[in-house]
Amino acid sequence: MLSRPRSTIARAARAFATLSLAATLAVTSTVSAFAQNVPVVRDAEIEALVRDYARPIFRAAGLPEDGVDIVLVNDQSFNAFVAGSRLFINTGALMSAETPNEIIGVIAHEAGHIAGGHQQKLRNQLERAKTMAIIATLLGAGAIVAGATSKSRGLAGAGMGVAAGGGEMAQRSILAYQRTEEMTADRSAITYLNATGQSGLGMLKTFGRFQSALSLSGAQVDPYRISHPLPRERIANLEVLVKKSPHVDKVDAPALQQRHDMMRVKIAAYMGGQAAASRLMRKMPGSLASQYGDAQTSYLFGDLAGALAKANALIKAQPKNPYFQELRGDILMKANRPKAAAEAYAKAVSLDPARSGLLPVSHGQALMAVGTPDSLEKAVVQINKGLGRDRENAVGYRHLAQAYGELGNIPAADLATAEGHFYSGAYKDAKIFAMRAQMKMKRGEPGWIRAQDIINYAPSGKKK
Ligand SMILES: [Zn+2]
Numbered sequence: 001m002l003s004r005p006r007s008t009i010a011r012a013a014r015a016f017a018t019l020s021l022a023a024t025l026a027v028t029s030t031v032s033a034f035a036q037n038v039p040v041v042r043d044a045e046i047e048a049l050v051r052d053y054a055r056p057i058f059r060a061a062g063l064p065e066d067g068v069d070i071v072l073v074n075d076q077s078f079n080a081f082v083a084g085s086r087l088f089i090n091t092g093a094l095m096s097a098e099t100p101n102e103i104i105g106v107i108a109h110e111a112g113h114i115a116g117g118h119q120q121k122l123r124n125q126l127e128r129a130k131t132m133a134i135i136a137t138l139l140g141a142g143a144i145v146a147g148a149t150s151k152s153r154g155l156a157g158a159g160m161g162v163a164a165g166g167g168e169m170a171q172r173s174i175l176a177y178q179r180t181e182e183m184t185a186d187r188s189a190i191t192y193l194n195a196t197g198q199s200g201l202g203m204l205k206t207f208g209r210f211q212s213a214l215s216l217s218g219a220q221v222d223p224y225r226i227s228h229p230l231p232r233e234r235i236a237n238l239e240v241l242v243k244k245s246p247h248v249d250k251v252d253a254p255a256l257q258q259r260h261d262m263m264r265v266k267i268a269a270y271m272g273g274q275a276a277a278s279r280l281m282r283k284m285p286g287s288l289a290s291q292y293g294d295a296q297t298s299y300l301f302g303d304l305a306g307a308l309a310k311a312n313a314l315i316k317a318q319p320k321n322p323y324f325q326e327l328r329g330d331i332l333m334k335a336n337r338p339k340a341a342a343e344a345y346a347k348a349v350s351l352d353p354a355r356s357g358l359l360p361v362s363h364g365q366a367l368m369a370v371g372t373p374d375s376l377e378k379a380v381v382q383i384n385k386g387l388g389r390d391r392e393n394a395v396g397y398r399h400l401a402q403a404y405g406e407l408g409n410i411p412a413a414d415l416a417t418a419e420g421h422f423y424s425g426a427y428k429d430a431k432i433f434a435m436r437a438q439m440k441m442k443r444g445e446p447g448w449i450r451a452q453d454i455i456n457y458a459p460s461g462k463k464k
Pocket of ligand 1: 113227229
C-alpha cells in the first residue's frame, strides 16, 4: 500500500491521471500536491528498498547508517537531498531510474556533499526543521524554477507562495552548489562506490542524461539539475574516474533489480494510472515485476477478484515476500473481508525484515474493521506497535484515536489525537487535545506526562 491518507488515494490517483495531460506538469503537480496537502507518500516496500540502497553508501562515507529515514516526496520531477538522518527522494527520480545503480550513484553523490561539508549552514537548519517544512522548500524551489523557465507570472507566483512556507533563505541556498563542490562530491561518490564494490556507471548515466537538454523524469524542470551544476568538464572527469574503477562492469544483483522493477511498476500504477503501468510492464514482459504491476492495477482500478487471484499467484512465487501479503491484505480490505485481511497483514508484519511501522498499522486497521471488542483491543496493540517503530506516522495516530474511542477510552483517544496533530505540525490543536486528555488522567501517569510534553513544546525554540 503506497499510501497518502487512505480515503484520498483513489481521488489523488485520478487527479494525477488527469494532470498528466496538462502541458505544465511540473508546476501543476507541485502545486496540486500541496493543494491536496499530501506531498509525502508512505510505502513500506519502497522505503525499505531505498534504505537498502543508502545503507552501505552511508557506512562507506562514515555517516550514521542506522535509522536513515526515507522520505518519499510525491513529485514527478527528479530530486534527492539528504538532511541529517533523512533522505528525501522524489518518486519521479525513482521512476526514471532503470537500475538500482542509478539511484545508488545519486545517493553516493549526495553523501559526498555531506562528507565535504557543503552547505553546512543550510544542513544545520534543515536538521532541526520538520519534514514538511523541508519538503515545502524542496518542492517550492522546483516550482519557482519551473515558473521562471515558463515565464508564466501566475505559475511563478504560485511557486513563490508554496516556497514561502519553507523559509526563503533555505530555498535560495538550495539552488546553489558550487561547481568545485560538484567535482568533490563526484570524487567522493566514486570512493564510496569503490568501497562497496559498485559501479559508477549508473551515476554517469544519470548525470550524463541531465546534461542533455531533456528532463530526466518528463517533468518540465528537474530541480536536481538546477541545484547541481553540470559543466561539460565535470562529466568528462567523472567518466575517467568511473572507467578507472575495478568495479565498472559490476551490475546490480538480480534480486535487487527485481525489487527495483517492482517499485517502479508500483509507483507507475499509483501515480500514473493504468496506462503508465502498462507502458512500463511492456518493457519487462513475463517478469515477476510485470505480474506485480498487473495485480496492483487490478486492485487499484476495481477488479478485486482478479487482483486476489494475481496476488495469490505472486505469493506462491515468493512466499516470503511481505509486500505480496500486504497487497493481499489491501485487496481483502477493499473487498470488505477484514478478518482475512488482518491475517494477510499479520503475515506481512512477521515476514518484514525491515520492521516497517506501517505494516502493523495496516494490521490494526483491519482488526478495527472486524469490530469486535476483542479485535479492537488487538488493534490498539498493533497500531501502538507500528507507532513505536515509526513515531512520526501522523495517520497512525488518527486510527489509534478511533480505536480507543470505540473502546470508550476517551482520554487515550484524546492523547492519540494530540499526537497526530503534533506530528503533523499543528501544535495549537495538539495542545488543545493534550489538555483535554490531561483533565481525565491522573497527574504524573505516563499519558499525562506525554500530554505535558506536548503542552510545553515550543516549535521555534529547543525541543521539549
Ligand atoms: Zn551535487
